Amino acid sequence: MAVYSPPSALLQVAQRVDNLDRAIAFYSETLGLPLMAKFDPPGLAFINLSGVRVMLDAVAEGEVPGAILYLRVDDIQDSYRNLRQRGVEFAGEPHMINRDDAGLFGPKGMEEWMAFFKDSEGNTLAIASRVSPA
Numbered sequence: 001m002a003v004y005s006p007p008s009a010l011l012q013v014a015q016r017v018d019n020l021d022r023a024i025a026f027y028s029e030t031l032g033l034p035l036m037a038k039f040d041p042p043g044l045a046f047i048n049l050s051g052v053r054v055m056l057d058a059v060a061e062g063e064v065p066g067a068i069l070y071l072r073v074d075d076i077q078d079s080y081r082n083l084r085q086r087g088v089e090f091a092g093e094p095h096m097i098n099r100d101d102a103g104l105f106g107p108k109g110m111e112e113w114m115a116f117f118k119d120s121e122g123n124t125l126a127i128a129s130r131v132s133p134a
Contacts, residue, residue, distance in 0.1 A: 009052075010052050011052065012052065012054070012055055013052065013053070013069060014055045014057050014060075014067065015054055015055065015056055015057065015066045015067060015121075015123055016065070016066050016121070017056045017057060017058050017120075017123075020043050020044075020045055020056060020058040022120045023056045023119065023120055024056065025120070026119050026120035026121075027054065027119070028047065030087065030088060033047045033049055033054070034048045035048075036053065040058075043057070043059045044056065044057055044058070049069075066121070066123030068123075068125065068126065069123075069126070070125075070128045071125060072129065073127045073128065073129050076113045076114075076127055076128070076131065079127050079129075080093070080094050080115050080127065083117070083127070090115050090116065091115075091116045092116070093115060094113050096112065096113050096131075097112045097113065098111070098112045099112075099133065100130075109132075110130045110131065110133075111131045111132070112128065112131075113128065113129050113130075113131050114126045
């Protein structure tokens with residue numbers, strides 16, 4: 001009997017899109033992520049997010065919900081300003097979601113900050129950063 005080895009990393013996330021070219025432009029030009037491949041037909045594209053493939057899927061039918069992509073950034077305020085300059089409309093300004101007093105996700109006391117926005121296809125994304133308390 002083989003010993004179970006749990007998954008070690010996230011390989012790919014599928015994101016439903018209505019317009020493949022518009023979505024490619026948003027992820028590659030607006031967010032600045034590299035396009036790995038485009039297959040049209042059938043209507044798929046792959047974006048490289050630090051080794052994780054974001055599959056843009058124009059083939060999915062019906063009300064298939066998109067995944068929420070939480071994009072780690074070094075400086076949330078700087079990323080927020082830069083993305084706004086690129087035309088990204090945020091639901092609100094960056095704000096603290098949680099202070100990790102127990103040290104569950106890294107050093108104790110670090111704050112988790114996020115700001116949410118929509119991609120060109122209406123899927124929710126967020127930029128996220130761990131910040132030292134002021």
